[in-house]
């Protein structure tokens with residue numbers, strides 16, 4: 001079953017066509033990677049899926065419903081969560097508080113209503129707390145739960161950023177270069193978390209990643225963008241053998 005359908009998406013910034021007539025589908029439960037050389041349009045595509053950018057042409061549907069014009073917070077409410085390439089956490093708040101904030105789209109009782117219906121708000125708070133504790137256990141960040149994010153090393157910050165998205169218990173998790181800037185050990189940990197998220201939580205994952213070894217190891221499907229155009233898609237094996245893909249990556253050592 002298709003979870004997400006991207007149909008004929010184009011996106012222009014003035015004269016620059018960041019995306020040009022791109023179509024693909026993402027099946028429920030798969031790890032789907034978007035790859036391509038620098039400036040190929042990968043982040044722009046992710047922004048169209050999360051609702052940060054509105055495509056100039058084309059449509060996107062999620063679980064069969066058109067979401068092309070839907071605001072990002074509404075998409076988040078449907079179960080589309082995003083971890084950013086440049087970490088978007090509140091650095092003065094603790095890891096726990098950042099993860100609790102990640103639950104906001106699931107909170108029914110607002111601040112004001114909380115005052116009127118104290119019992120209900122308290123029950124809801126306990127539920128959210130439990131969900132966040134699960135994420136903390138899962139990402140093995142128990143030791144740093146009460147530390148302000150600003151004081152953490154880069155690799156841990158990236159892990160908390162993924163945790164913030166995961167706290168929403170997303171159906172579709174969008175990960176924009178979750179391993180960028182990490183050392184080999186941190187990368188390995190993150191790769192394991194992505195596989196576990198997928199297997200244990202059942203989330204469908206869209207991954208942007210430059211490390212081709214990681215992409216080929218983790219992905220069920222891969223789509224390749226080059227200058228805003230989709231030049232190949234399929235299994236990791238199919239994509240590696242695609243002549244157009246090989247040509248686009250020619251001269252780049254990272255492609256195997």
Ligand SMILES: Nc1ncnc2c1ncn2[C@@H]1O[C@H](COP(=O)(O)OP(=O)(O)OP(=O)(O)O)[C@@H](O)[C@H]1O
Nearest residue numbers: 013016017018036037038039040041042043044045
């Ligand atoms: N907000 C914007 N305003 C103007 N141009 C933009 C904007 N966002 C992206 N672009 C342009 O669109 C093209 C695609 O950029 P995008 O960031 O989506 O590529 P990318 O594949 O994610 O690149 P990278 O691997 O370097 O992160 C580039 O030419 C970029 O300069």
